Amino acid sequence: MIDTTRARALAAEAVAFAEEAGAEQSEALVAATNGALTRFAGNRIHQNMQSEDAEISVRAVIGTRIGVASTNRVDPAGLEACARAAAEAARLAPEDPSFPGLPAASPIEHADRVAAATLAFDAEARAIAVGSLIAATAGAGGVAAGGVARDHTVTAVANSLGVGVGMARTSVRATVLATGAAGGTGWASFTGLDASGLDAAAMGAFAAETARLSADPIELDAGSYTVVLAPEAVADIAQFLAWYGCSAKSVEEGRSFMSGKLGQRVTSPLITLVDDALRSSAIGLTFDYEGQPKTRVALIDAGVASTPVTDSYWAARTGTPNTGHALPAPNAMGPLPLDVAIEPGDATRESLIASVKRGVYVTRFHYVNIEDPTRVTLTGMTRNGTFLIENGQLTSPVKDLRFTQPALEALDTTLGVSAQRQLVGDEGAALVPYLLLERFTFTGRTT
């Protein structure tokens, strides 16, 4: 596994090779990964893997012609061949008069996102964690499934205009799905950069207890309900909103809920959706794939459609600042927010539930997809811990429900936001609270 210094050197070497090959401007992105994942099911480890790779991508510019080449061969001969191929591609590419040129260097905020405990989180340590995740469920006669992943990545970007940045990161993600002896299911997850923050036994116990409570579910009719959504469910909504609607490209092309609505209220004022790679809990890069500093962006600010994210191209095209959200070139998706968060409120999970006379508590959704991008109409199923709320208490487990719901309309009925938040997901993880929504439409159930 190459380190940050070596990755930056490789990127700089590739830029030099590209200039030798005739590029007028050039950029190189190095991404080295060492990832490991231990998966378990049926109370045993059934898949266990580790892989290592390093890839370099070179973007060459000749006039306004652009070419990119990539390879996972990172020795000098591989770099040179890659740079030559990028320059050759640029010569063959059509002119792009709207190309603003590669961005110049800007100061990057450095963050230490490598944890020693994660680097040491080897197969034996992961197996011990798996044992802890399983214990409570197995002890109660159930079966557990899930995974414990450990990743170490090094990313570096250099360009011929002076950009030269690099960053190493570690991350850990653990999940456990408990299926109780009586058939109920429960779920817990952890995402963070430091393996020492993983409390596998507590996760396992929480999932097992949820499974116990989920046994013998009742059937609930389809219809509109007040809901309390746990962070796993909220993350799905936040990410669909951000990824489909908060890119300058989708806004400009008229495909976003923000198109024509910037400055207008789109949700309850209780909702502020941001992208913030600089927050202390973030696990992503502090620069984008053009080596530009990521900035905090309020996507929805107190209910108002505020600011879509940009990269160098879309900043120039829209005449707005570069927010630092470029993806690796070539990029047909446009800029994307990858560190989204919903700002916290002042409620607690318990107070949100206590305020509901009759409603539904949702632990997580399954297989959510978008049916209408401008209304952000989502459909999906509930999973692993859905409960009826009656008079402020979880009273009965509920058979899984299908929802079909415009996300903005649901968020417009927000009645409460918790102070507690959880980081959910892996790459592109979202930091999100519990939400209390007055109206949420379930359109079917599995009988």
Place this chain on the structure above:
Amino acid sequence: MTGVPARTAPTGAGARDAIRREGPHVKQFCEQCLDAAVAAGASYADVRVTDTLTQALSVRNGVVEGVSSGSSFGFGVRVVADGAWGFAASSEVTGESAARIARQAVAIARASATVGARPIVLSPLRAHTDTWTGPCAVDPFSVSTDDKLRVLFDADEAMRAQEGIALTTGSMSFLRERKTFASSEGSFLEQEWVESSAGIACYAIGDGDVVTRSYPNSHGGACYQGGWETITALDLPGNAPRIAEQAVQLLAAPLCPESTTSLILDGSQLALQVHESVGHPTELDRVLGDEAAFAGTSWVVPGDLDTLRYGSPSVTITADATVAGSLGSFGYDDEGVPAKREYLVRDGILTGFLSSRESAAEIGRESSGAMRADGWARTPLVRMTTVSLEPGSAGTLDELIADTGEGVYMETNESWSIDDKRLNFQFGCEIGWEIKGGKRARILRNPVYTGITPEFWGGCDAICSRSEWQVWGLDNCGKGEPMQVAHVAHGAAPARFRDVRIGVGR
């Protein structure tokens, strides 16, 4: 032009100085991996060396958005040691790394064995030494970038000629994969194939509404195992005006009303319906619970074999890795099992599973030959091959519509969602038509239908004949952790389903 550049792979980047893919070098490398694994204590080992070259081109609103290519070369070693699995992979393909990665795989397996290990039994397999090559008449990597872009530009121009079209896209992608497999049981297999895909789409955007029409399919178009000849046969420019006209008509069309009615699906949507509600739930690893925490399980259990009514007697579904030109075809799977054709559902009754050597042995069967990995860095999983709804005898689509009287016809997938047991599903299509008096009537916008798997397939009472049947490639099937994307396919002809709930949530 949107600032997304051309991208190409370095010449010869797929080769390595240390190890060449072809000939005795790669065989020697594989033997080094296997010898090291066995010496470290593996009771079983296999190794895959994979060399992949890709190219993708796209245009958007009349300008080039990207021309890209890339290459990836590496190997992965999978072992059983102490009765448990371990897998390790690297892009460093040298004699030193062969031994290092093999030993690492064994160490990982030994760690696996510390939690709930049970003896791993693999279904029997005879060792094979063989080569296999997929069909390809015209190597797409030999066709010039200009020729490829010309097809996309012509189609793009034809779509933009339609007044009311706000956004147009077109794309092509190509892949060549060379894979060597060797096992400690004595197999040595070399396979090579080419894939080609292409599609166009156009958007009409009105007051708060966005509608899409695409050809020949959504989500990137049609995908084949084959060369440039598969792309020219699509005639993208010739079909562009039709979908552009339909997109504009869609924007002014009424929303699909909510009702329960007879539903006819076109072959491409039916292909995805088969994928989600038959393919995935008959993957034996899901049935046995191995994917419970991520993709989910299945509504069927091993004891349902040969007894469970999955659908009506009209429904027969096969899994076939031998269909020429299909994305789901190969000579051998990634455990070295020869390609097979088997029935999953026959005359409506569940008769088979997609399986691996391990999962098949758990239920006393032999592997169906469905273990496939997404590149060198991933361990193989049970995946689909070509999972097809066999054709019926209902004639052409027009004849089926005429026979239906009243109902709705839907075409081309827009969205999909299904629960973790593959029971409760909801699909959205790009376009629908009311059927009145046995004819297509008005267009319907945002048509959506929902159902429960056995009820839905139980309501299938007519399937069009073989003349309407075709194989639809699908190159975005996600499964497993880390996520693996499989290239699979589904044969289907339009079919009719009774008493389906449509227009949900509108």
